[in-house]
Amino acid sequence: MYGLLLAAAVLASCKKGPATVAVTGIDLTVRSLVMEIDEEVPLTVNFRPQDASNKKLSWSSSNEAVATVREGTVKALAEGTATITATAEDGGFTDGILVTVLGRRVSGVRLSEEEITIIVNNEYTGLYAIVEPEDAANKNVSWTVSDPDLITLTEQADGSVTLVGKYEAEGWVSVQTKDGNHSAICIVNVRDVHAESVSIEGGDFTLETGATQQLKAAVLPEEAVNAAVTWSSSDASVATVSAEGLVTGVKAGTAQITVTTVDGGFTGTVTVTVKDVPVSSVSISQGDAASVVRDNTLQLTAVVGPENATNKAVTWSSSVPSVATVDQNGLVKALSRGVSTITVTTVDGSHTASITITVTVPITDIGGEGDFGESDYGEYN
Numbered sequence: 001m002y003g004l005l006l007a008a009a010v011l012a013s014c015k016k017g018p019a020t021v022a023v024t025g026i027d028l029t030v031r032s033l034v035m036e037i038d039e040e041v042p043l044t045v046n047f048r049p050q051d052a053s054n055k056k057l058s059w060s061s062s063n064e065a066v067a068t069v070r071e072g073t074v075k076a077l078a079e080g081t082a083t084i085t086a087t088a089e090d091g092g093f094t095d096g097i098l099v100t101v102l103g104r105r106v107s108g109v110r111l112s113e114e115e116i117t118i119i120v121n122n123e124y125t126g127l128y129a130i131v132e133p134e135d136a137a138n139k140n141v142s143w144t145v146s147d148p149d150l151i152t153l154t155e156q157a158d159g160s161v162t163l164v165g166k167y168e169a170e171g172w173v174s175v176q177t178k179d180g181n182h183s184a185i186c187i188v189n190v191r192d193v194h195a196e197s198v199s200i201e202g203g204d205f206t207l208e209t210g211a212t213q214q215l216k217a218a219v220l221p222e223e224a225v226n227a228a229v230t231w232s233s234s235d236a237s238v239a240t241v242s243a244e245g246l247v248t249g250v251k252a253g254t255a256q257i258t259v260t261t262v263d264g265g266f267t268g269t270v271t272v273t274v275k276d277v278p279v280s281s282v283s284i285s286q287g288d289a290a291s292v293v294r295d296n297t298l299q300l301t302a303v304v305g306p307e308n309a310t311n312k313a314v315t316w317s318s319s320v321p322s323v324a325t326v327d328q329n330g331l332v333k334a335l336s337r338g339v340s341t342i343t344v345t346t347v348d349g350s351h352t353a354s355i356t357i358t359v360t361v362p363i364t365d366i367g368g369e370g371d372f373g374e375s376d377y378g379e380y381n
Contacts, residue, residue, distance in 0.1 A: 054090035103137020118165035165190030207249035276310035300330035
């Protein structure tokens, strides 16, 4: 009987399995995590005790719009924060970490142009940096030029830059990202466009004496950096030209007006023909009749037209010099009682005008001849 009981005990002992080790706690191996969008990171959990029998876990995210977790692998979806929690099936023990998801990191940068040409003192606009990826969180960049004396750089509100080249040389402009210090460079060729020719617009022309005409120089190519010119006249006695290209007719004749480029000494020439302004009329400002007492004088004035006539010279003559004379300045002198016609004649065109001069004598002189008493005064024709 005792033998049967011992055998049964041994058999029962053989059927009993290994002892179950219960979970007493869990620990995530990292305490926080910083990730980029689309990045995936697997998490590891330590069980307490290490030989716990049931190591099954469940996972959860406090904000699945920011980060999800599947079988312990966290995937970042959008900027923000989320708490990732692991829960032990045995005992319900938990542990969690804070996941911070940043925007996409910058992976590179390039410039909109790899090489550009700038004309001296002209602006180049629209150079800009292309930061990659397109949705990178921090697209801030800094700009540098090879030589600030050669190239000036101005940042614009839209993120582009404006460049100005100061003299003919080669330089560069570079950009560097704040995130990651990625960089790119653009070669800048600063070119000085030289004058190649010059002409005077309008060609040959005619001027009257005293008249003016403004000339304009056309320097080619149009983008020439130095378009300054000087002016000269082949005969300043015929026509003069100012530093600004204003031509003035001086006397009848022809002269060549020349323009010369400061850059290169190229020249252009036109001929100006200066013509006299002919006299078309003459008049005497004192009218057509006047009375002068014997031994007195009268100054006559000739009015030659047009006002800008080149040759305003005149001659004077008297029809009866014994009554009145006239000198070549138009001064009439009354000599004896009577009438004389004073005529003015233009040297240019022989235009004439006349005035009738009546010379009178004092009444006292007539009275002395017995015509009137000495007490009567006045003039007698």
